[in-house]
Structures are given as structure tokens and as C-alpha cells.
Amino acid sequence: xxxxxxxxxxxxxxxxxxxxxxxxxxxxxxxxxxxxxxxxxxxxxxxxxxxxxxxxxxxxxxxxxxxxxxxxxxxxxxxxxxxxx
Numbered sequence: 507x508x509x510x511x512x513x514x515x516x517x518x519x520x521x522x523x524x525x526x527x528x529x530x531x532x533x534x535x536x537x538x539x540x541x542x543x544x545x546x547x548x549x550x551x552x553x554x555x556x557x558x559x560x561x562x563x564x565x566x567x568x569x570x571x572x573x574x575x576x577x578x579x580x581x582x583x584x585x586x587x588x589x590x591x
Contacts, residue, residue, distance in 0.1 A: 509552070516541070539588035546581040553577050 523537045557570035 516544075535591060539584075539591055543581065543584045543588050546577065546584045550574065550577040550581050 520541050524534060527533045553574050557574050560567045560570055
């Protein structure tokens, strides 16, 4: 329920910012870039939490670790994109 509530608050915040700041494209771009980085970081942290709670004997632990590595790369890519944009 906590994650669902945070996701709803996140979506509402993005929608309100896009509506209220529609006449300021630079600010809108900044908000979109920051939100993309936050989304990637949130996904990375959630997958990391699952990976850390998975037993070492579980065969899926290796799969979770590769997913976390991929999501870390995605977060880095979003951060670089936000910096250059």
C-alpha cells in the first residue's frame, strides 16, 4: 500500500506540475528529467530490496542481481541525459 500511495502521489505531482507550468518549457523539461531519474532510482531500489531479501540458495538470486545491474545502468543513463538536456 505504501508503494502504491507513493506512486499515486508521484503521478499527481507530475500532472500538476505539467498543468501549472505549461507556459514554462525549460522548467517543464527540468521536472520531467528529474522525475525520470527518480523513477529509475525507485525501480533500482525496489529491485535491490528484492535481491537482498532473496535467499542465497534461491536460483533466482542471480537473475535479480543482473536486473539490479541493468537498472543501475538505466539510472545512470537517465542521470546523464538529464545533465546534458
